Amino acid sequence: MEIAYLNGDWLAPDAAKISIFDRGFMFGDAVYEVLPVYQGRIFTEVPHLERLARSLAEVRIAPPLTMAEWSALLGEAVDRSQEADALIYIQVSRGVSMPRSHVYGDGAPTVLVTVTPFQGPTIETAPQLRVKTAEDFRWLRADIKVTSLIANGMIKNQAIAEGYDDAIMIRDGKVTEGTSSNVFIVKDEVIKTPPKSERLLHGITRDEMIETARELGYSVTESAFGLEEMLAADEVWLSATGLELAPVVGINGEPIGRGEQGPVWREVFEAYQTRKRVIE
Numbered sequence: 001m002e003i004a005y006l007n008g009d010w011l012a013p014d015a016a017k018i019s020i021f022d023r024g025f026m027f028g029d030a031v032y033e034v035l036p037v038y039q040g041r042i043f044t045e046v047p048h049l050e051r052l053a054r055s056l057a058e059v060r061i062a063p064p065l066t067m068a069e070w071s072a073l074l075g076e077a078v079d080r081s082q083e084a085d086a087l088i089y090i091q092v093s094r095g096v097s098m099p100r101s102h103v104y105g106d107g108a109p110t111v112l113v114t115v116t117p118f119q120g121p122t123i124e125t126a127p128q129l130r131v132k133t134a135e136d137f138r139w140l141r142a143d144i145k146v147t148s149l150i151a152n153g154m155i156k157n158q159a160i161a162e163g164y165d166d167a168i169m170i171r172d173g174k175v176t177e178g179t180s181s182n183v184f185i186v187k188d189e190v191i192k193t194p195p196k197s198e199r200l201l202h203g204i205t206r207d208e209m210i211e212t213a214r215e216l217g218y219s220v221t222e223s224a225f226g227l228e229e230m231l232a233a234d235e236v237w238l239s240a241t242g243l244e245l246a247p248v249v250g251i252n253g254e255p256i257g258r259g260e261q262g263p264v265w266r267e268v269f270e271a272y273q274t275r276k277r278v279i280e
């Protein structure tokens with residue numbers, strides 16, 4: 001069952017209401033997280049909560065809850081939802097300030113948590129993505145997980161309007177990330193992903209896939225690459241919490257490798273399926 005928590009109240013998601021003067025609404029002045037739940041257990045909770053704390057600190061929103069309080073709240077949200085497999089969405093905005101002003105008010109942050117049923121992909125249902133490349137014209141703090149995703153939406157929807165599934169963004173000749181995912185390439189069984197910087201989100205799934213691939217014995221390097229190197233790769237993947245790991249089979253109308261799911265993707269994807277369901 002879908003459920004929402006808003007500033008202390010548990011509600012049906014469509015019954016949760018915020019003020020029009022909430023800075024999340026007025027300015028996109030808010031940060032967020034998306035966490036996966038498998039078999040009733042939150043996977044990678046600690047890194048997600050650490051990234052949330054970092055996002056809040058970067059935008060100078062006072063943390064509304066301690067790590068232990070977040071953990072207890074998310075546990076209660078999952079219990080109340082009675083869902084085994086779900087996605088948790090957290091949003092913290094700077095709260096209400098009135099009248100509208102760029103200057104921060106002193107209102108308490110708005111805290112929203114939702115739990116939505118979700119089934120992760122399988123080898124059979126994983127999408128085979130055909131994407132385009134696009135100029136990355138977002139702001140230069142893409143490492144902060146802010147809700148202001150207008151540029152990501154513009155770039156993705158332009159790609160869809162042109163008949164693609166998504167876009168991989170490029171800035172200064174270097175691949176940054178997907179519109180809501182991180183990018184990997186594979187050449188001769190060596191895996192590469194762009195290094196962490198302020199130009200891309202430090203994806204939790206990215207870290208998980210790096211660790212999973214290394215455990216399988218693959219060499220993974222975090223180094224920059226451009227369009228040519230990506231087009232010449234044997235495999236290209238996108239990683240994100242809901243997507244997990246998805247093969248990109250075509251870019252700008254050109255096939256990647258044989259234009260189908262690759263063997264390294266299959267191996268890493270399958271190992272991740274085991275990893276996410278192991279009870280620690």
Ligand code: PMP
Pocket residue numbers: 034152177178179180181182200201202203204205206239240241242
């Ligand atoms: N980059 C962007 C721009 C994203 O929006 C996301 C997913 N929210 C990711 C990367 C992947 O992050 P994660 O693996 O933590 O879901």
